[in-house]
Amino acid sequence: MGMMTGKDYRESLKTLRPEVYYMGEKIENVVDHPAFVPHVNAAALTYDMAAAPEFEELTTATSHLTGEKINRFTHIHHSHDDLVKKVKMLRAIGQQTGSCFQRCVGHDGLNTIYSVTYDIDQKKGTDYHQRFTKFLREVQSRDLMISGAMTDPKGDRSLPPGKQKDPDTYVHIVKRQGKGIVINGAKVHITGAVNSHGHLVMPTSSLTAEEADYAVCCYVPVDAPGVVHIFGRQTNDTRKCDCLLDQGNIDYGSVGGEALVVFDNVFVPWEHVFMAGEYEFAYSLVERFATAHRQNYGGCKTGLADALVGAIYLLTEAQGTAGASHIREKLVEMVHLAETLYCCSIACSCQGYALPSGSHMADPLLANVTKLNVTRNVYEIARLAHDVAGGILATMPSEADWKDKKVGKYVDKYMKAAAGVPAETRMRLIRLIEAMTCGTALVESMHGAGSPQAQRIMIWRQANLEHKKRLALKLAKIGDTKENKN
Amino acid sequence: MTQKKIKTRLALKYCGSCNPQIHLRRIANYLVRVAGRQHDFELVSLATRDTDVIAILCGCPRACGNKAEVRARARYCLVVAGESLDGKLISEANLPIALEEALTRVIRHKEHPRGGANLKLTAGTQ
Numbered sequence: 001m002g003m004m005t006g007k008d009y010r011e012s013l014k015t016l017r018p019e020v021y022y023m024g025e026k027i028e029n030v031v032d033h034p035a036f037v038p039h040v041n042a043a044a045l046t047y048d049m050a051a052a053p054e055f056e057e058l059t060t061a062t063s064h065l066t067g068e069k070i071n072r073f074t075h076i077h078h079s080h081d082d083l084v085k086k087v088k089m090l091r092a093i094g095q096q097t098g099s100c101f102q103r104c105v106g107h108d109g110l111n112t113i114y115s116v117t118y119d120i121d122q123k124k125g126t127d128y129h130q131r132f133t134k135f136l137r138e139v140q141s142r143d144l145m146i147s148g149a150m151t152d153p154k155g156d157r158s159l160p161p162g163k164q165k166d167p168d169t170y171v172h173i174v175k176r177q178g179k180g181i182v183i184n185g186a187k188v189h190i191t192g193a194v195n196s197h198g199h200l201v202m203p204t205s206s207l208t209a210e211e212a213d214y215a216v217c218c219y220v221p222v223d224a225p226g227v228v229h230i231f232g233r234q235t236n237d238t239r240k241c242d243c244l245l246d247q248g249n250i251d252y253g254s255v256g257g258e259a260l261v262v263f264d265n266v267f268v269p270w271e272h273v274f275m276a277g278e279y280e281f282a283y284s285l286v287e288r289f290a291t292a293h294r295q296n297y298g299g300c301k302t303g304l305a306d307a308l309v310g311a312i313y314l315l316t317e318a319q320g321t322a323g324a325s326h327i328r329e330k331l332v333e334m335v336h337l338a339e340t341l342y343c344c345s346i347a348c349s350c351q352g353y354a355l356p357s358g359s360h361m362a363d364p365l366l367a368n369v370t371k372l373n374v375t376r377n378v379y380e381i382a383r384l385a386h387d388v389a390g391g392i393l394a395t396m397p398s399e400a401d402w403k404d405k406k407v408g409k410y411v412d413k414y415m416k417a418a419a420g421v422p423a424e425t426r427m428r429l430i431r432l433i434e435a436m437t438c439g440t441a442l443v444e445s446m447h448g449a450g451s452p453q454a455q456r457i458m459i460w461r462q463a464n465l466e467h468k469k470r471l472a473l474k475l476a477k478i479g480d481t482k483e484n485k486n
Numbered sequence: 487m488t489q490k491k492i493k494t495r496l497a498l499k500y501c502g503s504c505n506p507q508i509h510l511r512r513i514a515n516y517l518v519r520v521a522g523r524q525h526d527f528e529l530v531s532l533a534t535r536d537t538d539v540i541a542i543l544c545g546c547p548r549a550c551g552n553k554a555e556v557r558a559r560a561r562y563c564l565v566v567a568g569e570s571l572d573g574k575l576i577s578e579a580n581l582p583i584a585l586e587e588a589l590t591r592v593i594r595h596k597e598h599p600r601g602g603a604n605l606k607l608t609a610g611t612q
Contacts, residue, residue, distance in 0.1 A: 053498065053532075054503045054511060054514075054543075056500070057501055057502035058504060059502075088502060088505075088550075091505060092502065092504045
């Protein structure tokens with residue numbers, strides 16, 4: 001065993017039997033079903049790019065456990081360089097897919113649980129870290145794709161997990177047995193869930209002693225009995241089944257492919273349980289995972305923006321507007337917004353630090369600032385793309401009409417713009433821009449890795465406001481100046 | 487009895503290509519074509535022992551691939567970093583030929599170390 005190729009990855013998925021539902025049907029073959037093919041392709045590229053010489057500096061790493069060369073998506077960061085390389089890798093892959101490639105969530109889960117299990121063991125004398133390290137060796141040697149299953153359905157948002165009318169609105173332990181635990185509940189928005197090998201289940205919020213059964217972290221294979229996947233709809237998703245050009249991003253789709261994952265009395269053996277009741281560590285787990293995942297967004301989204309800016313520039317050439325000064329200004333603004341996100345991700349990586357386990361995490365304040373900027377800048381980039389592309393983005397005739405024997409000649413004639421550019425070129429660019437900026441793709445930038453308010457809460461906690469107050473007191477010469485010196 | 491000439495072994499190392507300002511694959515493909523035409527060097531994998539030359543292909547001036555442990559793998563090293571070769575600015579269009587010429591100088595130097603080939607090596611490569 002060792003690093004897989006994209007082909008190996010697809011073959012490995014075919015050996016699994018996950019329970020998957022989509023549009024009222026049970027899906028027997030995820031790998032070849034048109035609804036899932038783009039998402040499988042995007043994830044497969046994370047394997048193929050690890051084997052490509054021009055990318056391997058970023059997409060591979062050396063395992064600190066075995067010394068073997070591994071896919072970076074299974075690596076535990078042990079330096080600032082590792083943190084920076086993760087961001088650069090995400091940008092490089094995003095440039096190639098123009099869409100979410102899903103695998104970062106599980107990667108962040110692995111890094112989070114590695115450090116938190118160490119901390120739990122130090123305080124409680126448990127053996128979670130040893131268990132997890134054994135599991136990690138398997139993940140690295142088999143090059144597994146793991147989803148990060150954190151967000152619970154949450155039910156009534158005004159109530160904590162322990163006070164919900166339906167206890168299953170948060171995943172929790174319902175039984176402890178000699179050989180393991182049984183869990184109930186569900187996780188929502190789980191990216192890449194149906195085409196992963198398994199799920200890393202993690203708590204989603206800080207917890208109290210009364211909520212100890214909700215403090216559960218474990219690994220569940222994708223086809224474990226009782227695990228049910230219900231795949232989410234996406235904007236224009238039927239285009240995946242009945243056309244090509246109109247899909248825009250034919251190979252990789254518009255988002256990662258998210259699912260509601262139900263855990264209906266799922267048994268988890270102890271060797272795959274990494275937290276079972278240690279509620280006081282739930283917050284640090286959530287904070288570290290959120291930091292790791294929010295660190296990413298200035299990498300992958302910048303990669304996507306690189307491709308989008310390219311598409312917009314090509315479209316302006318195809319439409320004869322490339323020379324206009326306001327077009328250049330808007331392209332510059334798109335680049336500025338994208339590179340600002342990249343700056344944030346690089347900065348929080350460079351300001352990262354070592355944890356007691358020896359692994360490294362990004363700076364939490366700067367990582368949250370990164371993601372909060374993503375919730376704004378990606379929308380602004382999309383707004384500028386819509387502005388420059390023109391109304392045709394929302395009104396262009398279909399691929400079917402362009403190919404129609406009777407009206408196709410009209411579509412072709414009137415979709416042409418600048419001399420020498422075929423209508424098909426312009427139409428393909430418009431559809432790509434539509435896929436990258438309309439609907440589901442945008443919402444992913446807002447709520448992926450947590451909603452803006454979640455980032456604001458963490459920014460508030462990390463803001464070091466007392467220090468800022470002392471600075472003001474000193475400058476204004478208020479109170480005890482000696483006390484306010486620092 | 488004629489002695490068979492040993493080809494110079496050239497390995498390529500890429501920076502990682504996160505946001506390249508030049509088309510690295512185009513340069514690599516050019517070298518592959520030259521190797522097929524000239525027969526005085528061959529491309530080998532980075533893991534090959536006794537590599538003679540490493541061409542480090544970096545997409546921008548940050549030169550992330552130019553690291554001591556990479557340079558240490560071969561006697562000679564050539565570094566492309568954006569529009570530059572071994573610290574000298576060269577346009578993207580001219581980079582493939584400039585790299586080929588630099589490689590030729592290295593091959594001559596390797597075959598005739600005292601033969602007067604004017605070779606300026608990248609710092610720390612020999």
